[in-house]
Amino acid sequence: MTTLFIEHQCPQCGAPAILEESDRLVICPYCRVTSYLIQNPYFRYMLPDNAPKNSQLIYVPYWRFKGMLFSSVSDGVHHRFMDMSCQGFQSNYFPVSLGFRSQALKLKFVLPETPGRFLHPTFSRDDAMKIFIRRFSKNLPSPVYHQDFVGESISIIYSPFYVKNRMIDAVLNKSVNISLPDDFNLESFPGGPPEWRLIFVPTLCPHCGWDLSGERDSLVLICKNCNTVWFSRGERLIPVKFATLKMPGNFFLPFWRIKAKVEGVCLNSYADLIRVANLPKVPRSHDDEIDFFFWSMAFKVPPKLFLRLNRNITMAQPRHEQVNKLPSGHIYPVTLPVKEAAESMKIIFASFACPSNHYLPLLPRITIRPEKARLIFIPFHEGHHELIRENFGLTINKNQLKLSSSL
Numbered sequence: 001m002t003t004l005f006i007e008h009q010c011p012q013c014g015a016p017a018i019l020e021e022s023d024r025l026v027i028c029p030y031c032r033v034t035s036y037l038i039q040n041p042y043f044r045y046m047l048p049d050n051a052p053k054n055s056q057l058i059y060v061p062y063w064r065f066k067g068m069l070f071s072s073v074s075d076g077v078h079h080r081f082m083d084m085s086c087q088g089f090q091s092n093y094f095p096v097s098l099g100f101r102s103q104a105l106k107l108k109f110v111l112p113e114t115p116g117r118f119l120h121p122t123f124s125r126d127d128a129m130k131i132f133i134r135r136f137s138k139n140l141p142s143p144v145y146h147q148d149f150v151g152e153s154i155s156i157i158y159s160p161f162y163v164k165n166r167m168i169d170a171v172l173n174k175s176v177n178i179s180l181p182d183d184f185n186l187e188s189f190p191g192g193p194p195e196w197r198l199i200f201v202p203t204l205c206p207h208c209g210w211d212l213s214g215e216r217d218s219l220v221l222i223c224k225n226c227n228t229v230w231f232s233r234g235e236r237l238i239p240v241k242f243a244t245l246k247m248p249g250n251f252f253l254p255f256w257r258i259k260a261k262v263e264g265v266c267l268n269s270y271a272d273l274i275r276v277a278n279l280p281k282v283p284r285s286h287d288d289e290i291d292f293f294f295w296s297m298a299f300k301v302p303p304k305l306f307l308r309l310n311r312n313i314t315m316a317q318p319r320h321e322q323v324n325k326l327p328s329g330h331i332y333p334v335t336l337p338v339k340e341a342a343e344s345m346k347i348i349f350a351s352f353a354c355p356s357n358h359y360l361p362l363l364p365r366i367t368i369r370p371e372k373a374r375l376i377f378i379p380f381h382e383g384h385h386e387l388i389r390e391n392f393g394l395t396i397n398k399n400q401l402k403l404s405s406s407l
């Protein structure tokens, strides 16, 4: 697993900083200005060049992908963490992969003022995803009933080149071992100046004007003054519906509780869950009237743990009293957006549906669409090594949580 490091300048005072790929909330140590970083629809980075001055640089795109791939096959749900890159511009004149350079070097954001020509990707993001899936599905037993990417982050890394009789890799300032035809013309490749800008969203509460708070990799920001939670959509902050479960505990982990429209299998009520998961209990008459919700962690952890905990909490269906107040203990940051959590619903279903040889072949015909969601903070007891919420079957190793920030 790799983390990219990015050289960045404070938009206010110009002070340099080194960011991690997952950083969103950036506090300048010099002028104390806080910015919330967004680049739509994905971040675009570039590798630094060592080319002689005034070289006409051309930047070649490579897709970079990190995320979890879950595959439902006849013997259950397989999972793996993927961290890879592939050529985004199909051409024989450039290397097919970035190699290790994006890990070894500090990247920069591509900004509108960055000089050079940026080639347009010939593979779309979806094409790139299909390539990644194909590469990772080779060893799966067939048939594969269903696959889902969850929690993926996709970005483009541009690598610089220039032509001086030969194609020169401008990072190493060394020629690429590929011969060019006599009429070779770099200008014929579709591209142009960078048109993407980094967006800095002010971190002031849209409701009361107070400073919003969050961890550096947090996708939601919190106003402790007016008790609100905010998520960025485009360049705006929009409020998030949230609640805290009223239970003892001092360490609060965020979860998405999602009401979904399920078609192809009956899964609307708690009674349905008892039947589909084959729980060792008999549905009571009013269990038919209790809504069924999917529950997913709102933070990244390794895929095996993600699957196990989402299964356990969805089977537990927490129905404790909720209060519309931010927790007063330690709040762990939201690093998995609700859209990504919703993509895990079919996988969660596949993890508890029993018997699996009856339900898994039905997966291609089952649809599960999210209708509404709420962010729920659940209190955990903090032990020496673990965070524990025993009644929902949730135990998380604190070390594992620490390591998860680079996922």
Ligand SMILES: [Zn+2]
Pocket: 010, 011, 012, 013, 014, 015, 028, 029, 030, 031, 032, 033
């Ligand atoms: Zn500054």
Ligand SMILES: [Zn+2]
Pocket: 205, 206, 207, 208, 209, 210, 223, 224, 225, 226, 227, 228
């Ligand atoms: Zn506020």
